[in-house]
Amino acid sequence: MAHSVSAEHNQGMAADWTGGQSPFGLNWPKVMMWLFLISDTLTFAGLLMGYGAMRLSLGTWPKQSDVFHLWLVGLMTFILICSSATMAIAVAAARLGDKRTVMRFVLLTVLGGAMFLGMQVYEWSNFIHEGARLFENPWGVPQFSATFFITTGFHGGHVTVGVIYLLITALRWARGSIQPESVEIAGLYWHFVDLVWVFIFTLLYLL
Amino acid sequence: MAEPRHEGGYKGYVITWVWLLVITMLEIAVVLVGLPKALLASLLLLMSLMKAALIIAYFMHLRYERVAFIYTVVAPMIVLAVVLFAFVAPDALHVFSSRR
Numbered sequence: 001m002a003h004s005v006s007a008e009h010n011q012g013m014a015a016d017w018t019g020g021q022s023p024f025g026l027n028w029p030k031v032m033m034w035l036f037l038i039s040d041t042l043t044f045a046g047l048l049m050g051y052g053a054m055r056l057s058l059g060t061w062p063k064q065s066d067v068f069h070l071w072l073v074g075l076m077t078f079i080l081i082c083s084s085a086t087m088a089i090a091v092a093a094a095r096l097g098d099k100r101t102v103m104r105f106v107l108l109t110v111l112g113g114a115m116f117l118g119m120q121v122y123e124w125s126n127f128i129h130e131g132a133r134l135f136e137n138p139w140g141v142p143q144f145s146a147t148f149f150i151t152t153g154f155h156g157g158h159v160t161v162g163v164i165y166l167l168i169t170a171l172r173w174a175r176g177s178i179q180p181e182s183v184e185i186a187g188l189y190w191h192f193v194d195l196v197w198v199f200i201f202t203l204l205y206l207l
Numbered sequence: 208m209a210e211p212r213h214e215g216g217y218k219g220y221v222i223t224w225v226w227l228l229v230i231t232m233l234e235i236a237v238v239l240v241g242l243p244k245a246l247l248a249s250l251l252l253l254m255s256l257m258k259a260a261l262i263i264a265y266f267m268h269l270r271y272e273r274v275a276f277i278y279t280v281v282a283p284m285i286v287l288a289v290v291l292f293a294f295v296a297p298d299a300l301h302v303f304s305s306r307r
Binding site for chain 1: 223228231245247258262263273287300
């Protein structure tokens with residue numbers, strides 16, 4: 001019994017890794033999105049690791065709770081998590097063939113993303129009004145504001161692209177020109193944006 | 208776990224969503240309580256890894272893909288975290304100690 005299970009497992013491994021068929025039993029658009037997300041992980045890992053190295057080597061860093069409004073950032077996190085959940089429901093609805101629900105929840109996700117961006121604009125403009133610039137700020141080491149602007153800017157750029165991507169997906173879904181899998185792939189991107197924010201929120205704002 | 212390969216309803220997503228919110232509130236609570244720095248850092252890191260795992264496994268459906276694909280996605284991320292940290296952190300600490 002155990003032998004046949006492992007033989008089956010090996011055959012499964014071989015089937016997954018040989019050419020001439022769809023790798024991993026997935027269609028290529030989904031695999032390509034995953035590969036893009038892995039490479040995008042590199043981007044953000046680089047940014048966050050650079051922040052970590054800088055902070056460790058400086059040995060001094062402004063106290064974040066004196067600078068940031070924790071409740072505003074908490075609310076932004078809450079909204080982004082909710083938008084990720086609504087996107088997950090849209091993807092499930094697409095698979096179940098519930099067209100109305102897909103539309104409704106993709107648009108809810110867009111709304112969440114737009115609210116997040118609006119709050120980030122508010123946060124940035126507050127920060128700049130209080131005297132923060134890319135290479136100087138009133139709270140301490142100049143690297144503090146540089147890290148803030150570059151990391152949250154990169155993330156905000158991803159959210160902006162995600163909102164546009166989801167709007168296009170909603171439009172194409174309404175016209176019936178895409179398959180449920182396209183909604184799922186858009187969902188993968190959106191969840192990744194949420195995933196990155198988990199680390200930015202923890203490392204930049206809380207730690 | 209006795210879940211089917213492709214779960215049908217929305218229930219799993221709602222549960223994941225609630226857990227993500229609970230962990231986020233715990234993160235904020237831990238900061239507000241004011242723990243020692245090392246304990247705070249390890250707690251926060253642990254909780255953010257838990258959130259990341261929830262998002263990847265359930266929202267992004269990775270748990271329901273083939274094992275080979277799970278390795279393909281997760282292995283580079285783990286290698287990245289370990290290798291980058293292993294090389295960068297000692298260097299940063301060295302700079303810090305030679306600055307004083």
